Amino acid sequence: MRPTTVVAACPVHAHVSPLLPVARALVDAGHRVRFLTAERFRTEVEATGAELAPLPPDAGFDERTLDVDHPERAGRTGAAAMRWDLTELFIRRIATQVAALDAILDEADGTDGTVGALVFDPLFLGAFAITTRPPAQRPRTVVVGIFPSATPHPGVPPFGPGLTPMPGLGGRVRDALVRAAVERGALRPAQVAAVRAMRDIGARPPAGFLFGWAASADVTVQLTVPGFEYPRPLLGDTFRLLGPTGVPRPGSVTVDPATLPGWWSDLDGRTVVHVTQGTVANDDPAQLLRPTIDALADEDVLVVAATGGAPVENLGPLPANVRAERMLPYPALLPRTDVMVTNGGYGGVHWALAHGVPLVVAGATEDKAEVGARVAWSGAGVRLRGNRPTADRVRDAVRTVRTDPSYRASAQRLAEQIAASPGAAGVVDAVTASGPGSGVGGCR
Template identity: 55%
Template sequence: MASVLLCSTPVHAHVTPLLAVTRSLVARGHDVRFLTGARFADAVTAAGAQHLPLPAEADFDDRDLAGRFPGRAGRTGLDAIRYDMLQIFVGPGLAQHRAVLAALADRPADAVLVEPLFLGATALAATPADRRPPLVAIGIFPLGLTSAHTAPFGLGLLPASGPLGVARNRVLQRVVERSLAPAQDAAADLVRVAGEQPLDGFFLGWPAHADAIAQLTVQEFEYPRPDVSTPVHYVGPPAATGTAASGDPGLPAWWSDLDGSRPVVHVTQGTVANDDPGQLLLPTIRALADEDVLVVAATGGRPVEDLGPLPENARAAGYLPYDALLPRTSVYVTNGGYGGVHHALRHGVPIVVAGKTEDKAEVAARVAWSGAGVRLRTNEPRPAQVRRAVRRVLDDTAYAAASARIGERIAAAPGTDGVVDVVEGLLASSAEDRRRRARPVSGPPTGRLVRG
């Protein structure tokens, strides 16, 4: 049995996949502690781990970011990204790192697992390997490792190789690094205050300095990076939980309408970015009101009444059982959550994706790159845009075929059990290295010492 410390920023979309990792570790007999926000204590305990609360200066409620970070108001585009990186992610980094050190001092861990935006891990990654436990980065959103073959993370650009592509990528990388220079400097200062030398490269690329990366996708949904030397293990997404989100998994009264007589188009804005149904839910319902399809909307727990009167061919519920719904679904319309997209891919459902904020632009780009769907390049598409995209996906079977191919790879992948395999492999390798170093050297010397 190994002692494992998991660490996550106190954000629902970051904590949830690590809870799945926690359950797999516990099922394999490992002792798990989970360092994250106070509001997730019950969920961590239910997963079988010990909850360690983040210190107050690193904890916040992601349901009220405006209250904790009033400076976010009114910011858009690159200005909003700069603010979030500096204040929400880099800012708490030193307190995060100190909390990790306190947890390790209280009880040593055999391995530390973190998600990429727990930026206190930059100081741990900068610590020589013989002074820290093995460090594994858990890829809970698209891989962001810097590569000459890909554009910088966040731009949503498709990869480009060859001389012109490499030149484009390098220029864009310099532009992004200059634009985020305050966050880069703050991340370097964090590492220095922790007593280590800052890492080479862009601060968001710190997982390149981890001992391994366990990416929660399959290789067919991620860009090739032949120039990256860090071991990246594509383990596949967590197993489907059976529902669109935590909530009532029961079938709604209208479920019998999904009788196969017309294509089902499922639309959701997830469980976080759903305050305004006018971004995607309502445009999709209105776009398809006159189409021979059945539109099924999930509000992510928001009142269904917020959608107003529904056309004849639309149905809605707060939560829906995905294991039952997606096999009946012909098109999945989404704002680009990594988990939801993988649920659709697991069932071979082609995708129309509209998001372009946070990591959603990168998710949307991979949907397009993989051939599994169409991206709309906006957070708030017009009904006409949605209608054209849905018709395109319904009429061209290549999208469903591409999604099905990825779904087959997901079905064959180990999921979060694969993360446990990575951890156990690292620990076995470390133990063998220690045994090899401890083994006495016998026999005559194999060479001569030449003095100059």
């Protein structure tokens, strides 16, 4: 009898995509996989061999129309933006997410009772109601870190502001003060709302602050490598750095030349700088795309811009040394890229690092400040704080990364770690390992 594993992801591209290779690896390992997310991801989910369990519309949101659906979100920045997003986009979905999960678990109880594991992304908050149930009444729980880890640990700065570790007494004092400001001040309303949402459905909230709830799972698997995440040695085998999923090893994917843009040969013999704002935050090219284009207009480089699906015309007039497309094939582009300029999406940064490409990162929303902090901490690039760096700052940063070989050396070191990492296969190992909640039916 095949074990059943439930995979749950918020219906957002950046949350679903990293878990698709996990679902495929579980299917290949002989699991029946029920993938709980939005109906619009059915094709991608079923291509892995998993079965889609449609998430009720009110248990998620559509990031493609977020500003239209929630105009009150516009204009919020910093802690105010994070507080609103946590409360309105994630915490308010807890009750419906728990109901959807329990429906799947109860269905298994009524048939063969063989749900062995629940695998979920850290912002599918309803899953944390399952983690706090007695081990005999729930499956094994595995949280998959699809953005920089927020799990607390001595010597690790609090999540949010984008701080890097600071050793000694000064660091401990700084971290304590910032943690108090975040947890007892800026984000306290979100914490209160999360605890109330759990109690309203009769669930016991996990201990501690919301950002530390991942510790209530049996194991956390982080989709990165040791050189790109702050060490947490006290957590032992419950915290595993497994490398990214869905990022093919360099040279393992062949791109049909017929699918490449007609200007592709222009890359030959040139220093290539790739710039992108990702596939979500690309409605305003003035944030990073245009400043980079303007910064490098007179530099001896070829700038390759990807708008992430937005019309190329949004970029305005382009200098002679710029080539732009809506989307570009990374397996073909990154091996020829010297520097990548990005707003700091976790997935895109790992694509660059897997190819040994050093970075210039500018981003302050969502988890991007934390991604930028890790780029700086790892030595793989330069961080520009904020969402809208000036052209002068971008130019200086690109020149620094181009001319200082230490950045490429650090990126190459991370590429070697990624190449040696288990990725999705490591998640399968975490799912099948013995431990609390493993191989349990009777989930409630």
